[in-house]
Amino acid sequence: MGAARRFTPPTSPAFWRSPLRGPRLTALLGVVLLAGITLLFVTGLLSYAAYNPDLAGGVNDKTPGKGLLGFSLFAWPTGPHWLYRLTQGVHVTLGVVLVPVLLAKLWSVIPKLFTMPPARSIGHALERLSLLLLVGGALFEFVTGLLNVQLDYVFPGSFYSLHFYGAWVFIGAFVVHVALKLPRTVQALRERTDPDAAADDTGLVAVRPAPPTVSRRGALGLVGAGSLLLFVTTAGQSIGGWWRRTALLAPHGGADPGSGPNGFQINKSAAGAGVRARDTGEDWQLMVEGGGRRVRLSRAELLRLPQYEVALPIACVEGWSTEDQRWSGVRLRDLAALVGLDEAPPGVLVESLQLSGAFRRAALRDNQVRDPRSLLALRVGGADLSLDHGYPARIIVPAAPGVLNTKWVARMTFGAV
Numbered sequence: 252m253g254a255a256r257r258f259t260p261p262t263s264p265a266f267w268r269s270p271l272r273g274p275r276l277t278a279l280l281g282v283v284l285l286a287g288i289t290l291l292f293v294t295g296l297l298s299y300a301a302y303n304p305d306l307a308g309g310v311n312d313k314t315p316g317k318g319l320l321g322f323s324l325f326a327w328p329t330g331p332h333w334l335y336r337l338t339q340g341v342h343v344t345l346g347v348v349l350v351p352v353l354l355a356k357l358w359s360v361i362p363k364l365f366t367m368p369p370a371r372s373i374g375h376a377l378e379r380l381s382l383l384l385l386v387g388g389a390l391f392e393f394v395t396g397l398l399n400v401q402l403d404y405v406f407p408g409s410f411y412s413l414h415f416y417g418a419w420v421f422i423g424a425f426v427v428h429v430a431l432k433l434p435r436t437v438q439a440l441r442e443r444t445d446p447d448a449a450a451d452d453t454g455l456v457a458v459r460p461a462p463p464t465v466s467r468r469g470a471l472g473l474v475g476a477g478s479l480l481l482f483v484t485t486a487g488q489s490i491g492g493w494w495r496r497t498a499l500l501a502p503h504g505g506a507d508p509g510s511g512p513n514g515f516q517i518n519k520s521a522a523g524a525g526v527r528a529r530d531t532g533e534d535w536q537l538m539v540e541g542g543g544r545r546v547r548l549s550r551a552e553l554l555r556l557p558q559y560e561v562a563l564p565i566a567c568v569e570g571w572s573t574e575d576q577r578w579s580g581v582r583l584r585d586l587a588a589l590v591g592l593d594e595a596p597p598g599v600l601v602e603s604l605q606l607s608g609a610f611r612r613a614a615l616r617d618n619q620v621r622d623p624r625s626l627l628a629l630r631v632g633g634a635d636l637s638l639d640h641g642y643p644a645r646i647i648v649p650a651a652p653g654v655l656n657t658k659w660v661a662r663m664t665f666g667a668v
Contacts, residue, residue: 264448267362270460271467273445274453278436279471280356285429287349292422294342298568299415300324301335301652306614307600307668311655313411313609320419329622332575332649336566339652340489343570346396347485347500351477353389355470362454381427388421400485400569402502409609488571501571512632513640515573516565518653521638525606526659531643537627541597541665544590550643553629556581561624567653578647580628583620587665596620598668601646604659613655614668615648624649627660 259266304312305323314321328334363382370376395417399410406413435453445451448458465473487494488501508516521527537553539546560579566572587596598617605611619625628647629636636642641658648656 261362261365262367264362264454264458266365268457268459268461270457270463271465271470272359272362272455272457274435274439274451274455275442275445276467276470277356277359277453277455278439280352280359280474281432281436282440283352284349284356287345287352288425291342291345291349292418294338294345295418296324297338298335298342298652301327301338301650302655303327303614303616306598306616307612310600310612310614310668311610313409314415315412317415320416326616326618327650329619329624329649329651332563332624333566334650335652336489336564336572339566339568340486340570340572343396343400344482344486344489346393347400348478348482350393350397350481351474353393355474357386360455366454377427378431381424381431384420384424385428388417388424391417392421400501402569411609485570489566491572491574498571501569512634513637515576516571517639518567518569519608519658521659524603524608524659526604526638528638530604531638531659535643537644537660538662539586539590539665540663541587541590541599541667542592546589548589550629553581553627553644557585558629559623559626561626561647561649563624563647563649565647565653565656577632578626578628579630579633580626580644580647582623583615583625583627583646583648584623586627586663587620590665592665597666600664600667601657601660602662602664603657604661610654610657613646613657615646615651615655616668619648619651620665622649627663 261267299321300323302311303323303326304314304321309315312321364386370379392414395406395410395414398405399414404410439445445456448456481500483497484499485501487496487498508514533549536547536549539548558579559582560577562575562577564573564575583599584593584596587593587599596617597620598615599620600612600614602612603610615625625648626646627644628641629644631640636645641660644660645658646656646660
């Protein structure tokens with residue numbers, strides 16, 4: 252019998268034999284992630300701002316106890332009307348597209364995770380800690396984000412809270428990591444080739460490389476092809492038009508929502524929200540309050556008020572959006588005028604017939620109320636709203652996240668925010 256083959260542990264540099272690894276490959280992938288993650292973080296902050304988290308004691312904010320992390324950036328504008336559709340579409344699509352790049356980057360540096368001893372100095376210990384938070388934070392953010400896109404809420408707690416706090420942990424580690432590695436990244440990009448293993452101070456170049464099965468350029472091509480495939484099968488949910496048919500990885504994007512004026516995507520059905528047909532029957536009335544006055548209006552009375560028509564999409568946090576739909580109904584600012592708030596109407600707290608769940612109550616800013624395109628919609632595409640689309644009345648506001656376009660409206664309180 253021959254001698255038993257000696258086991259090489261992953262803590263040994265000889266264990267890692269891929270000829271592709273090296274500081275230049277890692278630097279190239281790192282630059283792509285630097286640009287992509289920066290844009291992800293910015294669009295994530297914009298998504299947070301779009302929820303108007305500071306209104307009505309944080310009624311729109313699902314991240315309790317956030318402290319200094321939950322600052323309000325600015326009053327979210329109402330124009331252009333496709334603003335949130337763009338920013339959230341970019342956020343979700345880019346997050347999906349970066350998955351192959353992230354996995355390739357983790358693969359390129361995996362020998363570093365097994366380096367011994369774990370810490371050679373205080374500086375090295377801080378670097379390893381930031382790397383642990385960076386890798387853990389990245390995986391957590393990407394996994395929860397992908398599950399949210401797929402409407403698969405297997406994680407404990409609220410997606411909003413988990414993704415929000417995870418983002419701050421991740422971005423903190425990301426900034427530290429970039430500050431530590433940027434000089435070495437610039438140096439690696441300037442050099443045409445990687446050093447040999449003896450001269451490599453990164454620990455990435457294999458000391459006993461195996462024969463190559465693919466070139467480094469081919470490996471980068473595979474990563475790029477994977478990202479392109481994910482783009483094609485995801486982006487259509489927010490691009491719309493013909494592209495929507497290609498959104499195979501997006502539950503709402505590629506699904507057939509049916510035909511007719513109400514044949515467009517929904518996020519939550521009436522049954523899922525606990526809204527029953529008898530709750531929206533002839534006895535339904537809208538309560539409008541503000542300025543010390545109160546008005547009750549039936550749907551027939553609302554239809555007798557001046558009606559306006561606007562073309563606006565619905566855009567949701569999962570990245571999907573509808574085409575512009577033709578909505579008609581009563582302007583929010585006209586409803587404010589019914590309770591004497593016709594001069595500079597304030598923001599409004601909107602409450603739904605929905606019995607429980609997030610965003611049963613939602614607040615809108617004064618600039619959203621005053622925009623002439625902001626409606627209490629009663630009809631869409633020339634037909635009455637369907638029950639799943641919010642019958643007997645729903646909110647539609649330009650550039651607002653879908654969850655703020657409250658369905659099955661029961662009460663509106665102007666000046667409560």
